[in-house]
Amino acid sequence: xxLLAHIPDPEIPVISLTDLGIIREIRDGPPPILVxxxxxxxxxxxxxxxASIRMALDGxxxxxxxxKTELSPPWTTDWISESGRQALLAYGIAPPEPxxxxxxxxxxxxxxxxxxxxxxxxxxxxFGSTPCKALWRCLDCAEPFDRxxxx
Amino acid sequence: MTVALATSLGDDALILGQRLAEWCGHAPTLExxxxxxxxxxxxLGQAQFFLGAAGAAEGQGRDADTLxxxxxxxxxxxxxxxxxxxxxxxxTIARQFLFSTWQALLFPDLAQSAAPxxxxxxxxxxxxxxxxxxxxxxWVVRLGDGTSESHRRMADGLAWxxxxxxxxxxxxxxxxxxxxxxxxxxxxxxxxxxxxxPVRGITGGRHGRHTEHLGHILSxxxxxxxxYPDATW
Numbered sequence: 001x002x003l004l005a006h007i008p009d010p011e012i013p014v015i016s017l018t019d020l021g022i023i024r025e026i027r028d029g030p031p032p033i034l035v036x037x038x039x040x041x042x043x044x045x046x047x048x049x050x051a052s053i054r055m056a057l058d059g060x061x062x063x064x065x066x067x068k069t070e071l072s073p074p075w076t077t078d079w080i081s082e083s084g085r086q087a088l089l090a091y092g093i094a095p096p097e098p099x100x101x102x103x104x105x106x107x108x109x110x111x112x113x114x115x116x117x118x119x120x121x122x123x124x125x126x127f128g129s130t131p132c133k134a135l136w137r138c139l140d141c142a143e144p145f146d147r148x149x150x151x
Numbered sequence: 152m153t154v155a156l157a158t159s160l161g162d163d164a165l166i167l168g169q170r171l172a173e174w175c176g177h178a179p180t181l182e183x184x185x186x187x188x189x190x191x192x193x194x195l196g197q198a199q200f201f202l203g204a205a206g207a208a209e210g211q212g213r214d215a216d217t218l219x220x221x222x223x224x225x226x227x228x229x230x231x232x233x234x235x236x237x238x239x240x241x242x243t244i245a246r247q248f249l250f251s252t253w254q255a256l257l258f259p260d261l262a263q264s265a266a267p268x269x270x271x272x273x274x275x276x277x278x279x280x281x282x283x284x285x286x287x288x289x290w291v292v293r294l295g296d297g298t299s300e301s302h303r304r305m306a307d308g309l310a311w312x313x314x315x316x317x318x319x320x321x322x323x324x325x326x327x328x329x330x331x332x333x334x335x336x337x338x339x340x341x342x343x344x345x346x347x348x349p350v351r352g353i354t355g356g357r358h359g360r361h362t363e364h365l366g367h368i369l370s371x372x373x374x375x376x377x378x379y380p381d382a383t384w
Contacts, residue, residue: 041276042168042196071200072271074278125182126286127189131279135182151278 317352
């Protein structure tokens with residue numbers, strides 16, 4: 001796990017794979033199996049993530065560990081760690097709101113602008129630069145920013 | 152059972168994903184371009200998992216790529232709606248609205264009822280599909296309730312796609328029709344659009360009898376693997 005905490009997400013390098021919550025478990029072998037889960041089914045980063053995990057494992061002399069992808073239960077943005085959320089915000093990406101809060105409401109709550117901290121923000125497009133993000137803008141400082149979609 | 156269901160779900164996603172990819176670089180605005188490409192990407196991801204599950208259940212050693220790239224037109228089991236040409240933006244939205252609304256009802260049900268391999272994919276994809284359905288419904292309202300031109304185009308797009316909707320509710324999926332009708336009608340009412348008049352439905356995709364469009368899609372989709380079998384890069 002400590003090894004994986006140093007592998008950055010290929011699209012958002014400030015957050016590690018463990019912070020992102022896509023490392024599900026390590027099952028004792030033989031052979032030992034590292035179970036991971038994709039964020040979005042079609043996320044192109046999945047291939048790069050698998051490759052970087054493989055390289056890290058091989059580099060640490062753990063070539064016998066197999067990587068397995070499991071879908072159920074499906075990944076949720078609630079699995080992003082608190083340190084991961086802070087890293088996203090510092091990087092300029094508004095972190096997702098908790099899923100329970102999101103489901104209790106029809107529309108998403110305004111995001112906090114990662115630039116100026118204002119809560120006066122509005123969605124520009126529900127689909128942003130990667131599958132996991134939506135495009136928002138700040139009504140006060142007028143900066144556009146990415147927001148992690150809550151799923 | 153698992154093979155047939157996973158194949159039809161995978162083919163739906165693969166073919167519609169390919170159709171949406173045709174919009175890349177051509178959509179009316181940058182945001183819409185990103186949205187259609189993103190939805191296409193989600194569908195491609197679904198296709199990879201569903202066809203992977205179909206190949207595993209079949210046990211003949213075929214993986215998702217083999218099924219996508221090496222099957223003939225009459226071996227595809229997608230519904231006819233998803234292979235229809237993009238038309239104008241309104242017709243693409245109509246197709247997406249009708250299809251994603253259907254998927255959004257189907258997947259939560261499959262997550263509970265289907266074989267474990269399919270249920271896991273459906274449970275995962277249900278979250279994405281909810282976004283697709285909402286995106287499409289919002290555009291139906293925007294176009295229907297927009298200018299007289301956008302209203303006319305939206306009505307035309309819906310009328311054109313309507314003949315392919317009966318196929319979504321054959322056999323096991325017939326039970327979703329009432330709820331689908333009520334979702335569709337609620338959005339159309341909000342958009343100031345009339346429900347299209349009933350037409351005789353065209354079916355056959357689930358049995359491999361396709362419209363002339365599928366062959367053209369496959370000629371682009373399968374070209375590389377047909378000309379250079381097992382090519383990698």
